[in-house]
Amino acid sequence: MMVCEFKPGLEGIPAAESSISNVDGQNGILEYRGIRIEDLASQSTFLETAYLLIWGELPKKEELAEFEHEVLYHRRIKYRIRDMMKCFPESGHPMDALQASAAALGLFYSRRDLHNPIYIRDAVVRLLATIPTMVAAFQLMRKGNDPVRPRDDLDYAANFLYMLSEEEPDPLAARIIDVCLILHAEHTMNASTFSARVTASTLTDPYAVVASAVGTLGGTLHGGANEEVIQMLEDIGSMENVRPYVENCLATKAKIMGFGHRVYKVKDPRATILQNLAEQLFAKFGHDKYYDIAQELELIVEEKLGHKGIYPNVDFYSGLVYKKLGIPTDLFTPVFAIARVAGWLAHWKEQLAENRIFRPTQVYNGRQHLPYTPIDQR
Ligand SMILES: CC(C)(COP(=O)(O)OP(=O)(O)OC[C@H]1O[C@@H](n2cnc3c(N)ncnc32)[C@H](O)[C@@H]1OP(=O)(O)O)[C@@H](O)C(=O)NCCC(=O)NCCS
Incomplete structure (x- = not known):
């Protein structure tokens, strides 16, 4: 077996072959599926960009309309999830609330049919649709209020702002949030994406994939x-x-x-x-x-x-x-997570297409061949 040098943090070691995004750090270029981030920020929407990331191509007009429609009609969360969230401590961090809520989705949609494109699409729609609702619900509930229902007349970003503030969203504010989501949707092999891919490689469900990535994003070295x-x-x-x-x-x-x-x-x-x-x-x-x-x-x-x-x-x-935009400071990372769900799901799908379970090795530097000392002799 080839012995490799240990690289802390796996720095410089490719963890996957990927065609989702690319960074040219010398020239300040970021592309999603080959399209410059500046072009997406000025001309696309978050849901269109999510579609591009996950399915690899910009959607045609009818494809986008259908996708938007599906996401729109899956934005409500089950009352049992709301009830569960009501039991969360108000002082808990919203990222922890989000991780627990995302994982709970797996209880309700426990079928795993990872080779079925319809299963994949349903999971993508459900996660993109419900994660913002969960973030907003926790925000209202921790203030002692009931969460508000998503509004079908508002698009993705405007509805999120509405669910957070219960106020009519300003169109410029909504467009700006939408662009922020585009900018944070994906960024090559970072820690949470790696986490998502490792979890995906065990063939668990996509809710566990997103929950593990949310947990990883929550650390101060990554999202904060x-x-x-x-x-x-x-x-x-x-x-x-x-x-x-x-x-x-x-x-x-x-x-x-x-x-x-x-x-x-x-x-x-x-x-x-x-x-x-x-x-x-x-x-x-x-x-x-x-x-x-x-x-x-x-x-x-x-x-x-x-x-x-x-x-x-x-x-x-x-x-x-x-x-x-009036977003509380401890919701900055959950907003990042709402966006990054798109990238995590793109990597989940890519991982499944050529899956091999992650099983790296280690450099053992501990003791060996010791006798077992009985407890009264230690
Ligand atoms: C992002 C970051 C972790 C990248 O770190 P890195 O690639 O490991 O770079 P290093 O920490 O090795 O820094 C290289 C050199 O630049 C300096 N440097 C890097 N980021 C710096 C910063 N934010 N402020 C001051 N000096 C900085 C280091 O002190 C080091 O100087 P030296 O060569 O004289 O010792 C680092 O720049 C950082 O901690 N930034 C602040 C936190 C932040 O904004 N994080 C969000 C990242 S998206």
């Missing part, structure tokens, strides 16, 4: 950086403090949140799109001083760290956008 960006901007507090803050970070070797990326060595294309969305939001709903601080921070970090390829990543402007 945009929350920390908001905290950092609030800590900086004023324009005069930006330069001393950066200098202090450099002197103490502290990471500046929302900057740097393992793959991108230029500005993340999603950050550029999000910055543009933030500007549209502030133009319509009022200025945010933290946006000025963020822009100043970007300039100074570029001046100091640009030579190392440290530029804003996707998390730098997304928190500002979500905050302006």
Whole structure:
């Protein structure tokens, strides 16, 4: 057997062959199924992009209409799931609530017919349709309110905003959320996607696949950086403090949140799109001083760290956008999860098509051949 060098975090080791998305980190290019993220953000919708990711092609007009219709009519969650969610502690993190609720779907749809395209499509529709309802339901329930029913006259993103706030969604706000979902829908072999593929490779059900990926996304090293960006901007507090803050970070070797990326060595294309969305939001709903601080921070970090390829990543402007849209900070990662369900399902389907169960090896560095010591002699 070939002995390979151990790489912590499997850095640089391909875990799959995939045709879903591609990143060119030197040139700041992200493509889903070969289509640039900028084109999708400006011309597509989240559901169309999800279809592209999962089935590999942009849908024709009738295909998209049918898919949208199916998702629209599966947005309600079973009352037993709502009742289960009502028992969750209010202080629990919404990602934990989402993980438990996604896993619970598997109890209701326990048939596993993984070779049947109709089963695959039904699971895709059900997960895309119900995950936003679950996120919004937990948000209302933890405030002591009943969740609201999805509204059939609203599209995917507008309905999500409505279910969160119980208010008529603003069309620009809804479009901006939809674009945010497009931007977060997929990003090659990251930790949660790997988790999804490992779970998928055991031929378990898709609800377990998504639940395991949600659990993985919940960690601060993966989904949580945009929350920390908001905290950092609030800590900086004023324009005069930006330069001393950066200098202090450099002197103490502290990471500046929302900057740097393992793959991108230029500005993340999603950050550029999000910055543009933030500007549209502030133009319509009022200025945010933290946006000025963020822009100043970007300039100074570029001046100091640009030579190392440290530029804003996707998390730098997304928190500002979500905050302006009234989304509570601890829902930033669940919103990310709503989007990433599309990518996880695309990888689930791709994994099933050429499945081999993941069974890596290890480098054993423990003791060997010890005698068993009876308990009274230890
Ligand atoms: C994303 C991240 C983990 C990538 O890390 P990585 O590829 O392992 O890069 P490294 O941590 O090895 O950093 C390489 C160099 O850039 C510096 N660097 C990287 N990100 C930095 C940041 N955000 N602020 C300041 N310096 C940074 C490192 O200090 C290191 O400098 P050195 O070579 O002088 O030691 C890292 O940039 C980071 O922690 N960023 C902040 C958190 C964040 O925004 N995460 C969301 C990612 S989408």
